[in-house]
Amino acid sequence: MSQNNFRQDIPLLSIDNLTIDIPTAAGTLHAVRGISFDLKRGETLCIVGESGSGKSLTSLALMGLLGKNITPRADKMEFDGVELTTASARTMRNLRGARMSMIFQEPMTSLNPAYTIGDQLMEALTLHGSTNRKKARARAIELLEKVGITAAESRLSQYPHQLSGGLRQRVMIAMALMCEPELIIADEPTTALDVTIQAQILRLLAELQREMNMAMILITHDLGVVARVADKVAVMYAGELVETGPVDEIFAAPSHPYTRGLLRCIPLPGKTKRGSVLGTIPGIVPSLVGEVNGCTFRTRCEHASPACRGTIPLHTSPTGTHTFRCIHQPEDLETDAVQSTGANA
Amino acid sequence: MLNFILKRLGLAFLVALTVSFISFSLLFLSGDPAIALAGEGATDQDVVAIRELYGFDRPMLVQYASWLVNALSGDFGESYYFKLPVSSLIADRLSVTMLLGLCGISFALLTAVPLGVIAAIRPNSIIDRFALFLSVAGQAMPSFWFGLILIVAFSIKLRWLPPSGTDSWRHFIMPTVVLGYYAMPAIMRLTRAGMLDVLSSDYIRTARAKGASEMRVMFKHALRNAIIPVVSLAAVQMGFMLGGSIVVESIFALHGAGYLAWESISRNDLPTVQALILVFSMFYITFTFLADVLNAWLDPRMRSS
Numbered sequence: 051m052s053q054n055n056f057r058q059d060i061p062l063l064s065i066d067n068l069t070i071d072i073p074t075a076a077g078t079l080h081a082v083r084g085i086s087f088d089l090k091r092g093e094t095l096c097i098v099g100e101s102g103s104g105k106s107l108t109s110l111a112l113m114g115l116l117g118k119n120i121t122p123r124a125d126k127m128e129f130d131g132v133e134l135t136t137a138s139a140r141t142m143r144n145l146r147g148a149r150m151s152m153i154f155q156e157p158m159t160s161l162n163p164a165y166t167i168g169d170q171l172m173e174a175l176t177l178h179g180s181t182n183r184k185k186a187r188a189r190a191i192e193l194l195e196k197v198g199i200t201a202a203e204s205r206l207s208q209y210p211h212q213l214s215g216g217l218r219q220r221v222m223i224a225m226a227l228m229c230e231p232e233l234i235i236a237d238e239p240t241t242a243l244d245v246t247i248q249a250q251i252l253r254l255l256a257e258l259q260r261e262m263n264m265a266m267i268l269i270t271h272d273l274g275v276v277a278r279v280a281d282k283v284a285v286m287y288a289g290e291l292v293e294t295g296p297v298d299e300i301f302a303a304p305s306h307p308y309t310r311g312l313l314r315c316i317p318l319p320g321k322t323k324r325g326s327v328l329g330t331i332p333g334i335v336p337s338l339v340g341e342v343n344g345c346t347f348r349t350r351c352e353h354a355s356p357a358c359r360g361t362i363p364l365h366t367s368p369t370g371t372h373t374f375r376c377i378h379q380p381e382d383l384e385t386d387a388v389q390s391t392g393a394n395a
Numbered sequence: 396m397l398n399f400i401l402k403r404l405g406l407a408f409l410v411a412l413t414v415s416f417i418s419f420s421l422l423f424l425s426g427d428p429a430i431a432l433a434g435e436g437a438t439d440q441d442v443v444a445i446r447e448l449y450g451f452d453r454p455m456l457v458q459y460a461s462w463l464v465n466a467l468s469g470d471f472g473e474s475y476y477f478k479l480p481v482s483s484l485i486a487d488r489l490s491v492t493m494l495l496g497l498c499g500i501s502f503a504l505l506t507a508v509p510l511g512v513i514a515a516i517r518p519n520s521i522i523d524r525f526a527l528f529l530s531v532a533g534q535a536m537p538s539f540w541f542g543l544i545l546i547v548a549f550s551i552k553l554r555w556l557p558p559s560g561t562d563s564w565r566h567f568i569m570p571t572v573v574l575g576y577y578a579m580p581a582i583m584r585l586t587r588a589g590m591l592d593v594l595s596s597d598y599i600r601t602a603r604a605k606g607a608s609e610m611r612v613m614f615k616h617a618l619r620n621a622i623i624p625v626v627s628l629a630a631v632q633m634g635f636m637l638g639g640s641i642v643v644e645s646i647f648a649l650h651g652a653g654y655l656a657w658e659s660i661s662r663n664d665l666p667t668v669q670a671l672i673l674v675f676s677m678f679y680i681t682f683t684f685l686a687d688v689l690n691a692w693l694d695p696r697m698r699s700s
Binding site for chain 2: 113156163164211222226
């Protein structure tokens, strides 16, 4: 028990200065640049940011699923003491699906159409040691029930095309949990689903995460979801982590102009006045091909100045948990933000 | 699954019936068969006599019905040229053609599928380029030319293999290679394209995320899905090989059904041509049916449709 408590304190996942470069015909695409964060057991980190900001690449890098011609670099990318950047293919294979699992965005196409649900669920277990089919089958039924699928036993012999999108995503979640992983990464798990199903799936994920004391990385666009399930938030913009911190602090005191912009885009109960116009962030994400320097948000930022092309300092809050990357001091941004919200109201 | 098989079987039967009618009506497409049979310089009485003798004066549907009933019991009439029952004529030749066809398609599949898979796993590698070269060459080279080159090289120069005949398995090596190489490029390219397509799909990423080894990902998860269109193509190729191996059979002097078809057409031997068309069509229909069943076994989505 004491050992368990000790393990609760040290981070399960520790990433320092993760960089992903992708070679393209037009030049090197600097897709992810210098990302650092820690995640403890049982903690939920939400990564938010728009499409192309490197959220998915970061999670695929953790899983070692980036593909042959993309090699992530990092000063440190440790999972429970195992350095992932230098781990062998076999080590990664033994981690994947067993101790760290992933749920993808596309439930419709993420299951193999040629095999039954049962085969695919049981495979997740048999790949990692257990060869007893009877036990694997029992476990598959147990997990299908856990993710709220009725008539679980008869589902085992069904094929993916016989299930709806929501059911398939539940099956994907069950599959990811077969080996009781310590880390689960969910990459926009509800984007492809009906709105009514979205809430169910997210609630299910949050419940299971708490029940099994897993660390979870949830990638999402939905700040409402973040507010409900996150312990920590990481805001990504154009391949960089622009702001990170505990969820309360981020929502109470968003610091980076991009984070503020994001929060202005959604209605918040109690904060947004009825009848007021919701904000937008003008402009588009810059190209990350070739040399990238300074703050990449400067092309869309209302506080932009020539200094934004230079080196951008990292501000850390007095508590040490909330950081953001900007040339301005938090106080300078505060006044402006108040003005701009005033303009919107 | 049983439902699916029964449905396909019914469909195959209807196709067979249609084909039998078309192949029968060929008799009337090339003019009055009685005049053709009587030959040059025949009197009108001769033609009328022949017409009555062969029953050409009856209504066409009646003739078709009696032909079909006879055909079903294996009686295709007598060859105009050989003066032998067509059925025994075809039976003699069919074993050679079937053996050659089976060898040819096996050779094609055994070379094309592994090459296609390797080419897809390592696109643009040396092996991929080599496979592309092989398939372009196979597509571009006429079978008769390739066959002759093989005969010159392996029979005349090296004296390793017999140039013609059907006496031993060694006689079938070169015909198999020529026939198989003809079918190989399409199967290889389709396997490669299918594998490339499947390998970039989401469920392959899922398999990797589960911790499956690359071998398992390739063979259990990818190939099973990529091979589905290949099965249909191979069935058509197989049907083609059984009916269309005329060139290969003539070069290597294998007296098979393809060769017989060519002989009968040039001699206007209609009962033989009719029977051969029907037999070849039955092969096509059988292989398409088998391919459908195999595909339904491979792809559960097809069973329900």
